[in-house]
Amino acid sequence: MGAFVTLATYNTPATLDGDDTLLKDTSRAPARATALNQFLAGIELKAYRIAQASLRHEDDALDAVQDAMLQLARAYSQRPEAEWKPLFYRILENRIRDVQRRRTVRGRVMALLPFRRGDDDGEEIDPVAQAPSNEPSPVANLEMGEAMQALDAALTTLPLRQRQAFMLRTLEGMDVAQTAQAMNCSEGSVKTHYFRALHALRQRLGEFAP
Amino acid sequence: MNTDKDAMLAGKARELLLEDIGHIDARVRSRLNQSRQAAVAAIGAPVRSWLKWTLLPATGAVCAAALVMVFMLHPAPGPATKPLDTPNALDVLDLVTDDDALGLVEGGDQSFYEWAAAQSDAGGAAGGGA
Numbered sequence: 138m139g140a141f142v143t144l145a146t147y148n149t150p151a152t153l154d155g156d157d158t159l160l161k162d163t164s165r166a167p168a169r170a171t172a173l174n175q176f177l178a179g180i181e182l183k184a185y186r187i188a189q190a191s192l193r194h195e196d197d198a199l200d201a202v203q204d205a206m207l208q209l210a211r212a213y214s215q216r217p218e219a220e221w222k223p224l225f226y227r228i229l230e231n232r233i234r235d236v237q238r239r240r241t242v243r244g245r246v247m248a249l250l251p252f253r254r255g256d257d258d259g260e261e262i263d264p265v266a267q268a269p270s271n272e273p274s275p276v277a278n279l280e281m282g283e284a285m286q287a288l289d290a291a292l293t294t295l296p297l298r299q300r301q302a303f304m305l306r307t308l309e310g311m312d313v314a315q316t317a318q319a320m321n322c323s324e325g326s327v328k329t330h331y332f333r334a335l336h337a338l339r340q341r342l343g344e345f346a347p
Numbered sequence: 348m349n350t351d352k353d354a355m356l357a358g359k360a361r362e363l364l365l366e367d368i369g370h371i372d373a374r375v376r377s378r379l380n381q382s383r384q385a386a387v388a389a390i391g392a393p394v395r396s397w398l399k400w401t402l403l404p405a406t407g408a409v410c411a412a413a414l415v416m417v418f419m420l421h422p423a424p425g426p427a428t429k430p431l432d433t434p435n436a437l438d439v440l441d442l443v444t445d446d447d448a449l450g451l452v453e454g455g456d457q458s459f460y461e462w463a464a465a466q467s468d469a470g471g472a473a474g475g476g477a
Contacts (some may be wrong), residue, residue: 166390169390170387170390173386173387173390174383174387177383177386177387178383181379181380181382181383182368182371182376182379183368185371185375185379186364186367186368186371195375199375199378199379199382202379202382203378203382203385203386206382206383206385206386207382207385207386207389209386210386210387210389210390211389211390214390282363284359284363285363285366285367288360288363288364289367303360304364306357307357307360307361307364308360308361308364308365310361332353335353335356335357338356338360339352339356342356
C-alpha cells in the first residue's frame, strides 16, 4: 500500500510541472490513428493495383501492401502526414523487390532439387508453367475491356522502374518530386523513366493508344 | 504535339486503371481493410523487438558453436617438443656394425695405446733429463 502512495506522489508532480510530452502523445494518438486510417483507406486500392502490376499475383500483392502499411504505421506514423505517401510507396517498392528476389531464389533452388525435376511418370515439371500466370482469369477477362487488357499486357513488359514511375505519376497522381522521393532517385531519373515508359506503352498499345 | 499525345495516353491509362480498380473483388477489399486495421493498431509499436530478443540467444549459441568447431578443427600449436636424448636407431646400428668401433671396444688397437703411452713416457723422461 505504501508503495502505491509513493509511486503516485512521485509521478504526479512530473506531469504537472510541464513535462507534458506524454500527455500530448496520448492525446494525439487517436488523431494520428484516424489520420493514418484515412490516408491508408485512400491509397490502398491503388497501392494494391500497383503491386499487382509488378507481381502479377493476388496474394503476393496483398502481402506486399500489408507489409508496407505495417511498416509505415510502426516506423513513420509520427512523421508529418505530407511525407506519408512517398514513404509508403518507397516501402512498397522495397517489398515488391523483396518478393521478386525471393521468387528468383526459390526458382533456382527448386530447379536444383532432384525431387522437383520430375513427377512419378518421369515427366519434367515446367517451371514456367508453375509460375503465377500472367494471364487474367476468364472472369477478369470479361470484366476488363480489350483496352485494359492491352494496357495490362503492355505494363507487364515494362522494366520495374519505368512501370513504377508510370504508375505513381499516372495512377497515384504524384508529382515528379514526390515520385523521386518514393523511388529514391533523382527527379531527372523519374522524368527519364516516365518518358521511356510512355513511349514503350505507345508502341505496344498500337491501335489502343490515343 | 508529342507532349499532348503523352498527356492523352497518360489520361487514357489513368481512366482505364481507375475503372479496373473499381472491379477489384470483395475478397481483396476485405483483406486490404484488415491490413489497414492491423496497421492502425500497430502505430508506434516497436519494430520487431520480439524478433530481436528471440534471435539474440540463438545467435550467441550459434557463434559459440562455430568457435568451438574452429578450435577443434584447427587446434592451437602446443609448446615446441624437445628432441629426445635417446640416440637415433640408425646411429646405434652404425656403431654396432662399424668395424673400427668394434675394434676399439674389443681392444683391437691395444698396440696403438701402448705405443702412445710409451711415447708419452719417453717424452716426459727426455724433458725431465734436459
